[in-house]
Every structure is written in structure tokens, then in C-alpha cells.
Amino acid sequence: MSTATGNAHEGRHELAHYFDSTRQQFESHKLAMWLFLCTEILMFGGLFCAYAIYRANHPEIFLYAHTLLDKNLGAINTIVLLFSSFTMAWAVRAAMLGQRRLLVGLLVVTLLCGFGFMGIKGIEYSHKWKHGFLWGEQFDYTEAVAYASGKGHGDDHAAETGHEGAHADDEAAIHTEVPAATAGDEDAAAVMAELDQAAAVTMDHGHDAERIPRNLHIFFGIYFVMTGLHGIHVLAGMGMLTWLIVRASRGDFGVRNYTAVDLGGLYWHIVDLIWIFLFPLLYLIH
Amino acid sequence: MSEQGTILKPESTGTVHDEPGGGDLHAHAVPLWMLVAVFAALIVLTVVTVAVTYVDLGALNIWVALAIAALKGVLVAEIFMHLRWDRPFNRILLIGSLLAVVLFIGISLLDTSTYLPEMIPGHAPAIEQP
Structure with missing residues (x-):
């Protein structure tokens, strides 16, 4: 994206021979970046389409499964990413105004926010991994039931309680190892026969009957692909930020040469933009 | 990336290229x-x-x-x-790609909604009733 800017000295923006003016050069680079960002939107659009169709077909899966995500960590990550977007936008401003030290500092803060985001994401993923809230056949229904029973209602921080619940309610959990994995290729009659019990895994828990829908793994398949692909983009953005920090501290950028910072900023913002939609769609289902 | 890769216009001689009529790069912070x-x-x-x-x-x-x-x-x-201060074409691109996504999801959902009334709760839509 900045190949034509050359190794500019003292923040000067050199002009490639195939452009008439630095302005035209800059706007061409920016247009190319926007085209790339549009392909990113289209790529994520496919995943959002998968999300929409599965949610339309099975709202109960999404309604239930989202309670297995940590809403607070998701909200914190949203704020971390929004803050990094703010520092990135400020960094572009600093680059345009030739504030070199400020530029480096803001880029470093943005990069640290990236580390923070991925760190929190790592905590979330390892929690899912521990409890077997995974895709396809990896999904652990016994654990999900135990987690739900230990968690009770309206308590978002009960991972440990959920574990104790697993021991206390072993008996209940065994009853609920119903059909999860085998649903695929049974004949239709058998499917109809087991419908009543199988539409929801029912578990008596004291005064409460917790109902757990089947096929929760569909939600987690979508969750991991969408957040995973987004996470890869964050990692790519962090690599880009590192490169920008190196160049900025070398003094490559200045009032006449800020294209790389500007376009890198656009990429970082589109990653933030996608998370703005992922957060309510995955964590805040009502 | 290297300096050799950048061929400068004769009149620009490595310095900022100023042109009448706004050809120069004006930063809008x-x-x-x-x-x-x-x-x-x-x-x-x-x-x-x-x-x-x-x-x-x-x-x-x-x-x-x-x-x-x-x-x-x-x-x-x-x-x-920075779209607000850019040339409108960048915004047109963004809106265009969003429209494509909306069309894609919208038409897919039209199809899905056709099958919804026949769906067996808890099962994939492809399973037929006996």
C-alpha cells in the first residue's frame, strides 16, 4: 500500500512517475485500501449470513448458548477495541501534523490494546475449551448441563460453581447424555419418536427445570469461526502496527508523508467495525 | 519499497510536488x-x-x-x-459492499423463512416429516 511512497526522507512524500500529483497518488492508495476493505466486508458478510440463517432456524440455540459466553469480558473487549480505534485515529492526526513522538506513543498504545484484546480473547477461549463449549462433536453436553445447573439464573460469574455442580449433579447429568451427536442420519420416524424428549434436554434441578436445547455446537461453530477470523485480523493489524511503529520511530512519516499510517488506520478501524457488530450479535442475544 | 523503485518526475527532484489547483497533498487532520x-x-x-x-x-x-x-x-x-472529508467515491464503495451483504443475507433469509413453518423444533430443516 505504500510501495510507491519510497523510503522518504524527513517525512517527504515522494511521487511515483505514474501519478500527476501527490494528492492523486494519495487518493489512489486510499481508494485501493477501501477496495480491499470492501472485500473484507464481503468475506465477513458470508459468515454473518450463516449466522442469520441458523439464528432464524433455531433461535432457541442462540438464546441459550449465548448465556455460556461471558458478557462482561465481551463488553470489556469492546471498550478496549474502541479505545484502540480512538488512539489509532489520533495517531493518524499526529502523523498529519508531524508530531513524531506522539505518533509513536499512540501507535504503541494501539498495539498494547491489541495485545489486551487478544489476551482477553485467550481467557475466553481457554474457558470454552475447559468446559467443552466447542464446535461439532467436540461439544460436551454433560459439561454444559452441569455448568448451567451450577450457574443458576442471572449469575454470570459462576465458572467454579459450575464445576462443583458437575459433581453434585452427576446423576442428573448422566440422564441428559441424550442424542446430541447422533442426530444426523437417523430415519425420520425415529427422529419423530424421540422428539418429545430430545427437542430439549430436560433436567430437574431442585425447584428448577433447566432446559437445554440440542445442537448447541452450531452456535459455537459460528462463534469460533467468526471471532477466530476476527482475531486473525487483529493479529494482522498488530503486525501492521509494529511495522508502523518501527517506521515512525525511524522518522519516515511527516506532514507530507502519512499515507501508510492513514491506510493502516483504516484497516484497524474496519477490524473494530466488525467487532462492533459481532459483540451484540454473539454476546447480547435477547 | 527502496529508493530505486521510485522514479521521480524530472521536475519534482525528490522534493514535494507542488502544483497549482490543489494537486498537492493537503493533510486534513x-x-x-x-x-x-x-x-x-x-x-x-x-x-x-x-x-x-x-x-x-x-x-x-x-x-x-x-x-x-x-x-x-x-x-x-x-x-x-475520515470518509466525511474524503471524495465520495470511497463512501460509495463502502455502501455498495454493505448493500451486497444485505442483499445476500436478505435473499437467503427469504428462502429460510419459507421453510420455517414446516420445521421440526430442534432439528435441521432438511429432515422431512414422515
């Missing part, structure tokens, strides 16, 4: 207060979108969440991503 205001608005909207999940609006909840996300998206795109 977004005012800091505006960046702070947008950041504050984004945080407020995040709080609102979390808060609104505790209110039961029925089928409206998802649309409220999407509307808030879209508003946040407009703020990021217009101010942080």
Missing part, C-alpha cells in the same frame, strides 16, 4: 475534540446496547441492537475513517 467526542459517543452507545438487552422488546431487541451497531459503525466510518 480531524480535530482532537471531535475524536474524543466520537470515542465518548461510542462508549455511551456500547453501554446502551448492553443495557437494552435487559429490557424485553420482543422481536424488536435484535433490530435495536443492530441499529445501535450501525450508528456506531457510521461514527467510526465517517469520523475515524
Whole structure:
């Protein structure tokens, strides 16, 4: 994206021979970046389409499964990413105004926010991994039931309680190892026969009957692909930020040469933009 | 990347290329207060979108969440991503790609909604009734 800017000295923006003016050069680079960002939107659009169709077909899966995500960590990550977007936008401003030290500092803060985001994401993923809230056949229904029973209602921080619940309610959990994995290729009659019990895994828990829908793994398949692909983009953005920090501290950028910072900023913002939609769609289902 | 890769126009001789009629690169830096205001608005909207999940609006909840996300998206795109001051073509590209996504999802959902009444709860739509 900045190949034509050359190794500019003292923040000067050199002009490639195939452009008439630095302005035209800059706007061409920016247009190319926007085209790339549009392909990113289209790529994520496919995943959002998968999300929409599965949610339309099975709202109960999404309604239930989202309670297995940590809403607070998701909200914190949203704020971390929004803050990094703010520092990135400020960094572009600093680059345009030739504030070199400020530029480096803001880029470093943005990069640290990236580390923070991925760190929190790592905590979330390892929690899912521990409890077997995974895709396809990896999904652990016994654990999900135990987690739900230990968690009770309206308590978002009960991972440990959920574990104790697993021991206390072993008996209940065994009853609920119903059909999860085998649903695929049974004949239709058998499917109809087991419908009543199988539409929801029912578990008596004291005064409460917790109902757990089947096929929760569909939600987690979508969750991991969408957040995973987004996470890869964050990692790519962090690599880009590192490169920008190196160049900025070398003094490559200045009032006449800020294209790389500007376009890198656009990429970082589109990653933030996608998370703005992922957060309510995955964590805040009502 | 290297200097050899960049061929300079004779008249520019490695310095800034100034042209009459606005050919030069004019930096438009977004005012800091505006960046702070947008950041504050984004945080407020995040709080609102979390808060609104505790209110039961029925089928409206998802649309409220999407509307808030879209508003946040407009703020990021217009101010942080500088679209407001760019040539309009970049915005046309963005809106075009979003339209493509909306069409893609919308038409797919039209198809899905056709099958919804026949669906067996808890099962994939492909399973036929006996």
C-alpha cells in the first residue's frame, strides 16, 4: 500500500512517475485500501449470513448458548477495541501534523490494546475449551448441563460453581447424555419418536427445570469461526502496527508523508467495525 | 519499497510536488475534540446496547441492537475513517459492499423463512416429516 511512497526522507512524500500529483497518488492508495476493505466486508458478510440463517432456524440455540459466553469480558473487549480505534485515529492526526513522538506513543498504545484484546480473547477461549463449549462433536453436553445447573439464573460469574455442580449433579447429568451427536442420519420416524424428549434436554434441578436445547455446537461453530477470523485480523493489524511503529520511530512519516499510517488506520478501524457488530450479535442475544 | 523503485518526475527532484489547483497533498487532520467526542459517543452507545438487552422488546431487541451497531459503525466510518472529508467515491464503495451483504443475507433469509413453518423444533430443516 505504500510501495510507491519510497523510503522518504524527513517525512517527504515522494511521487511515483505514474501519478500527476501527490494528492492523486494519495487518493489512489486510499481508494485501493477501501477496495480491499470492501472485500473484507464481503468475506465477513458470508459468515454473518450463516449466522442469520441458523439464528432464524433455531433461535432457541442462540438464546441459550449465548448465556455460556461471558458478557462482561465481551463488553470489556469492546471498550478496549474502541479505545484502540480512538488512539489509532489520533495517531493518524499526529502523523498529519508531524508530531513524531506522539505518533509513536499512540501507535504503541494501539498495539498494547491489541495485545489486551487478544489476551482477553485467550481467557475466553481457554474457558470454552475447559468446559467443552466447542464446535461439532467436540461439544460436551454433560459439561454444559452441569455448568448451567451450577450457574443458576442471572449469575454470570459462576465458572467454579459450575464445576462443583458437575459433581453434585452427576446423576442428573448422566440422564441428559441424550442424542446430541447422533442426530444426523437417523430415519425420520425415529427422529419423530424421540422428539418429545430430545427437542430439549430436560433436567430437574431442585425447584428448577433447566432446559437445554440440542445442537448447541452450531452456535459455537459460528462463534469460533467468526471471532477466530476476527482475531486473525487483529493479529494482522498488530503486525501492521509494529511495522508502523518501527517506521515512525525511524522518522519516515511527516506532514507530507502519512499515507501508510492513514491506510493502516483504516484497516484497524474496519477490524473494530466488525467487532462492533459481532459483540451484540454473539454476546447480547435477547 | 527502496529508493530505486521510485522514479521521480524530472521536475519534482525528490522534493514535494507542488502544483497549482490543489494537486498537492493537503493533510486534513480531524480535530482532537471531535475524536474524543466520537470515542465518548461510542462508549455511551456500547453501554446502551448492553443495557437494552435487559429490557424485553420482543422481536424488536435484535433490530435495536443492530441499529445501535450501525450508528456506531457510521461514527467510526465517517469520523475515524475520515470518509466525511474524503471524495465520495470511497463512501460509495463502502455502501455498495454493505448493500451486497444485505442483499445476500436478505435473499437467503427469504428462502429460510419459507421453510420455517414446516420445521421440526430442534432439528435441521432438511429432515422431512414422515
